[in-house]
Amino acid sequence: MPIAANVQLGERTRIPLPDLVNLYGCSIGDDTFIGPFVEIQAGATVGRLCKIQSHSFICEGVDIGHEVFVGHGVMFTNDLLPRATDESGRRITDNWVMSRTSVEFRASIGSRAVILPVRIGASSLIGAGSVVTKDVPPYAIVAGNPGRVIGDVRDKRDPR
Numbered sequence: 001m002p003i004a005a006n007v008q009l010g011e012r013t014r015i016p017l018p019d020l021v022n023l024y025g026c027s028i029g030d031d032t033f034i035g036p037f038v039e040i041q042a043g044a045t046v047g048r049l050c051k052i053q054s055h056s057f058i059c060e061g062v063d064i065g066h067e068v069f070v071g072h073g074v075m076f077t078n079d080l081l082p083r084a085t086d087e088s089g090r091r092i093t094d095n096w097v098m099s100r101t102s103v104e105f106r107a108s109i110g111s112r113a114v115i116l117p118v119r120i121g122a123s124s125l126i127g128a129g130s131v132v133t134k135d136v137p138p139y140a141i142v143a144g145n146p147g148r149v150i151g152d153v154r155d156k157r158d159p160r
Helices: none
Strands: 061-064 101-103 140-143 150-151
Touching: none
Parallel strands: 061 101
Antiparallel strands: 140 150
């Protein structure tokens, strides 16, 4: 799995196993970490100081802000009505509608979450295994399938 020549890599971006990622046509900010077996498609952006853990998939139309954490095996989607063929049985290649996802500053997404095209607000926390089908407000804690707001991260601050 290659890092294509058309990838914009920020300064000090860390990819410990570059032969085990698939990056093409994307933009990745400074000081970001990309784990093994990650795919980031053309047109996706990842901000600075992010951590993208192993086995995650970031598709076209996903914009990840600065200081975002993406856990292991997170799956982003960009098609709300996926189909292989149209009504006449012809394979669909170019005639589909891409929907966008925005992950704002310092949001965290737990392992194996599935993210449909939504806006994930700043400093929010998505629980592991959640399926996010609706926009997430800033500072919200979201969990479940479908994901529901169950709290506010400001109420759970680490006392350290």
